[in-house]
Amino acid sequence: xxxxxxxxxxxxxxxxxxxxxxxxxxVDGLNHFYGEGAARNQVLFDNRIxxxxxxxxxxxxxxxxxxxxxxxxxxxxxxVQQGRIEVLGRDLSRLSPHGLVEIRREIGxxxxxxxxxxxxxxxxxxKMAMQLGHQRPDQMRRRGSEILERLGLGHRIDYKPRHLxxxxxxxxxxxxxxxNGPRLVLAxxxxxxxxxxxxxxxxxxxxxxxxxxxxxIIMVTHDYRIIESADRLxxxxxxxxxxxxxxxxxxxxxxxxxxxxxxxxxxxxxxxxVAEKMKKRQYAAGETIIREGEPGEEFFLISxxxxxxxxxxxxxxxxxxxxxxxxVALISGEPRxxxxxxxxxxxxxxxxxxxxxxxxxxxxxxxxxxxxxxxSRH
Amino acid sequence: MxxxxxxxxxxxxxxxxLAWRTITAxxxxxxxxxxxxxxxxxxxxxxxxxxxxxxxxxxxxxxxLDGDIFLQSVHKYQFATQDPLPISLLAxxxxxxxxxxxxxxxxxxxxxxxKSPRDGKSxxxxxxxxxxxxxxxxxxxxxxxxxxxQTPGAVLTDRxxxxxxxxxxxxxxxxxxxxxxEIVGQFALGPDFVSDGTVMMSPATFASLMHGAxxxxxxxxxxxxxxxxxxxxxxxxxxxxxxxxxxxxxMTKDRLIAFERAFQADVSSAGPIFAIGTIVGFVVGMLIxxxxxxxxxxxxxxxxxTLKAIGYPTGYLMRVVLEQAALNAxxxxxxxxxxxxxxxxxxxxxxxxxxxxxxxITFISLGLTLGMCLLSAVIAVGRVIRADPAAVF
Numbered sequence: 001x002x003x004x005x006x007x008x009x010x011x012x013x014x015x016x017x018x019x020x021x022x023x024x025x026x027v028d029g030l031n032h033f034y035g036e037g038a039a040r041n042q043v044l045f046d047n048r049i050x051x052x053x054x055x056x057x058x059x060x061x062x063x064x065x066x067x068x069x070x071x072x073x074x075x076x077x078x079x080v081q082q083g084r085i086e087v088l089g090r091d092l093s094r095l096s097p098h099g100l101v102e103i104r105r106e107i108g109x110x111x112x113x114x115x116x117x118x119x120x121x122x123x124x125x126x127k128m129a130m131q132l133g134h135q136r137p138d139q140m141r142r143r144g145s146e147i148l149e150r151l152g153l154g155h156r157i158d159y160k161p162r163h164l165x166x167x168x169x170x171x172x173x174x175x176x177x178x179x180n181g182p183r184l185v186l187a188x189x190x191x192x193x194x195x196x197x198x199x200x201x202x203x204x205x206x207x208x209x210x211x212x213x214x215x216x217i218i219m220v221t222h223d224y225r226i227i228e229s230a231d232r233l234x235x236x237x238x239x240x241x242x243x244x245x246x247x248x249x250x251x252x253x254x255x256x257x258x259x260x261x262x263x264x265x266x267x268x269x270x271x272x273x274v275a276e277k278m279k280k281r282q283y284a285a286g287e288t289i290i291r292e293g294e295p296g297e298e299f300f301l302i303s304x305x306x307x308x309x310x311x312x313x314x315x316x317x318x319x320x321x322x323x324x325x326x327x328v329a330l331i332s333g334e335p336r337x338x339x340x341x342x343x344x345x346x347x348x349x350x351x352x353x354x355x356x357x358x359x360x361x362x363x364x365x366x367x368x369x370x371x372x373x374x375x376s377r378h
Numbered sequence: 379m380x381x382x383x384x385x386x387x388x389x390x391x392x393x394x395x396l397a398w399r400t401i402t403a404x405x406x407x408x409x410x411x412x413x414x415x416x417x418x419x420x421x422x423x424x425x426x427x428x429x430x431x432x433x434x435x436x437x438x439x440x441x442x443l444d445g446d447i448f449l450q451s452v453h454k455y456q457f458a459t460q461d462p463l464p465i466s467l468l469a470x471x472x473x474x475x476x477x478x479x480x481x482x483x484x485x486x487x488x489x490x491x492x493k494s495p496r497d498g499k500s501x502x503x504x505x506x507x508x509x510x511x512x513x514x515x516x517x518x519x520x521x522x523x524x525x526x527x528q529t530p531g532a533v534l535t536d537r538x539x540x541x542x543x544x545x546x547x548x549x550x551x552x553x554x555x556x557x558x559x560e561i562v563g564q565f566a567l568g569p570d571f572v573s574d575g576t577v578m579m580s581p582a583t584f585a586s587l588m589h590g591a592x593x594x595x596x597x598x599x600x601x602x603x604x605x606x607x608x609x610x611x612x613x614x615x616x617x618x619x620x621x622x623x624x625x626x627x628x629m630t631k632d633r634l635i636a637f638e639r640a641f642q643a644d645v646s647s648a649g650p651i652f653a654i655g656t657i658v659g660f661v662v663g664m665l666i667x668x669x670x671x672x673x674x675x676x677x678x679x680x681x682x683x684t685l686k687a688i689g690y691p692t693g694y695l696m697r698v699v700l701e702q703a704a705l706n707a708x709x710x711x712x713x714x715x716x717x718x719x720x721x722x723x724x725x726x727x728x729x730x731x732x733x734x735x736x737x738x739i740t741f742i743s744l745g746l747t748l749g750m751c752l753l754s755a756v757i758a759v760g761r762v763i764r765a766d767p768a769a770v771f
Contacts, residue, residue, distance in 0.1 A: 072768040072771050075771075077687055077768040098691075101686075101690075101691055102689065104689040104767075105688070105689030109771075111687075111771055113680060115680045115681050115683070116681070117400070117681050118403060119399040119402075119403030120394060120396070120399055124394045124399070127394050128396070128685065128688075129688055132688065137392060176688075
């Protein structure tokens with residue numbers, strides 16, 4: 001039981017020792033139906049999933065696949081009909097309605113609709129959640145401000161929702177979900193309303209929750225920026241979990257490469273080879289990535305962000321997500337013919353010269369495609 | 379370790395005042411709901427004020443009587459009925475130990491026609507007569523003018539009588555039942571729901587107006603008894619009952635007033651009429667307040683469902699809705715109460731009714747307002763109870 005008592009101190013601040021690897025969520029043989037009698041319609045079929053502490057699980061799948069239903073069942077918002085769900089060590093089907101209300105207080109919910117109270121300030125909306133937790137009243141203001149600041153809302157703490165943008169409102173709702181340091185977070189499209197910058201802040205906070213606080217996060221999303229940070233990818237179709245894969249960096253890169261035209265011709269094996277040799281690298285806004293005249297050593301693929309390509313002080317191109325650069329010098333062996341600057345925080349996958357050349361040699365179609373781009377740019 | 383209620387224990391310090399914030403966030407909406415509920419409250423206050431004024435008007439003559447114990451016919455069901463008693467009773471009463479004085483009050487409601495100096499027409503008025511040497515009223519103007527009533531044909535008139543009687547005018551003379559009367563002074567009493575105005579005179583004048591010049595008064599309406607100092611009212615009361623015939627009712631002043639009030643409230647149709655008026659105001663208020671609460675609840679339903687989803691019990695949400703209803707009640711009641719003070723003055727001025735705000739009216743109207751708002755909130759809160767937290771995902 002001890003592990004279930006929420007940390008009274010600021011939960012996100014102090015890393016919690018992984019005292020237990022007991023799953024935070026265990027779903028077994030879960031069926032679910034909507035409607036009754038002749039209109040009874042099965043929406044979940046024999047679902048099973050186990051989520052250990054510290055996992056960021058992303059659920060994908062077409063709409064109507066049952067993702068949200070599964071999420072509401074795990075969140076104790078619906079009663080279990082058939083099968084077993086254990087959350088934080090408690091069997092949901094055995095809990096009284098009161099017990100269900102109690103366990104919901106230990107879960108952080110991020111809904112698609114932010115549903116903030118218009119009459120309450122951002123801080124007060126967050127405080128509504130803190131009142132359910134174990135935060136001492138004299139610490140609430142500090143704790144509430146801290147989490148809002150972390151989400152880039154430090155200057156909006158006492159604003160009412162109608163004076164906030166859609167993205168800001170959504171971040172207040174995320175603050176409300178995370179402020180008590182829950183050991184389980186359930187989120188449904190949490191970044192749908194967010195711009196790139198806020199999305200990054202939100203992902204950072206989610207990641208921090210899993211790393212520092214050992215929280216498990218289950219999230220329904222189609223946002224590639226989150227998928228890239230996920231530890232697991234669960235895919236649902238027609239009420240069934242059709243795939244449940246643990247992602248490591250290479251696989252995550254692979255998922256990304258697959259969606260890009262240039263790599264489409266590679267076989268899965270070749271794609272995995274390339275992905276395994278790629279490294280993720282981050283650049284700050286304004287940083288020079290390659291400089292005109294220097295020898296070319298690496299090939300770059302933009303995962304997130306934008307760059308300016310500058311030749312003789314003139315901007316010649318602006319490249320974004322899925323675009324690549326640096327291949328010209330590697331193919332021709334000449335020095336860099338342009339300078340590339342990050343215009344905003346940039347995530348890139350980087351491939352070294354030798355790995356790049358071996359990749360070209362393993363696949364003729366890949367080489368042809370690359371050369372076509374090369375000549376069109378030259 | 380289970381937290382039974384979200385605001386229990388340490389977090390009780392300063393919980394977010396959700397109901398207060400919700401009510402005050404939108405000033406325009408607050409003004410509208412305050413006006414709507416206030417309107418219903420004003421309806422109720424008007425009814426309660428009328429009822430109070432009605433009773434006060436009927437009772438103020440009795441309140442103005444200067445005596446400790448009163449004698450009247452046991453057959454009377456209200457003060458304003460003719461059932462005269464022989465004056466000889468007073469002599470019997472005077473003989474009872476502890477009685478300091480026993481004075482007669484003659485009264486008539488149905489036989490005196492006053493010619494209005496305003497339009498020359500004759501109107502029925504109420505007449506009181508008493509021995510000018512033993513005044514029976516506490517009204518200062520009456521007692522000051524009583525010496526002049528010795529003159530035959532002299533009367534005092536009520537300057538607060540209904541205006542068509544013309545008693546507020548400067549006329550020195552008029553006629554009652556076709557006989558000239560001299561107006562020697564005025565007093566302030568006001569009409570009630572039986573009489574439009576009052577004249578006061580000596581028993582001799584009274585008799586001459588009723589039965590011609592040589593007539594005697596028909597009998598007394600009320601015997602007004604004062605106790606000797608130190609006499610015990612109960613002892614004297616018992617002694618009087620023993621000494622007097624059984625068809626004489628012997629009452630203290632409180633009892634006399636209670637007798638009259640009981641008639642007005644229970645026997646006359648006035649009590650139920652005002653009660654129904656108040657109920658109509660209450661129902662109108664409930665409908666308005668239900669509409670307000672229903673809209674407030676509907677607008678915030680996703681938020682309430684969210685609170686349920688994150689672990690607030692339904693009881694908390696019900697409390698928030700009821701708090702909102704109570705705040706709406708206060709927001710409607712306060713301005714309506716203040717407005718009613720002006721309304722009472724206006725009605726009092728126009729209708730010459732003693733419309734007065736009293737602690738009774740204040741508390742009853744506040745209670746009714748809270749009742750109607752909370753009752754309607756109880757009906758509207760069903761939506762919150764049924765709100766499905768799973769629907770917010």
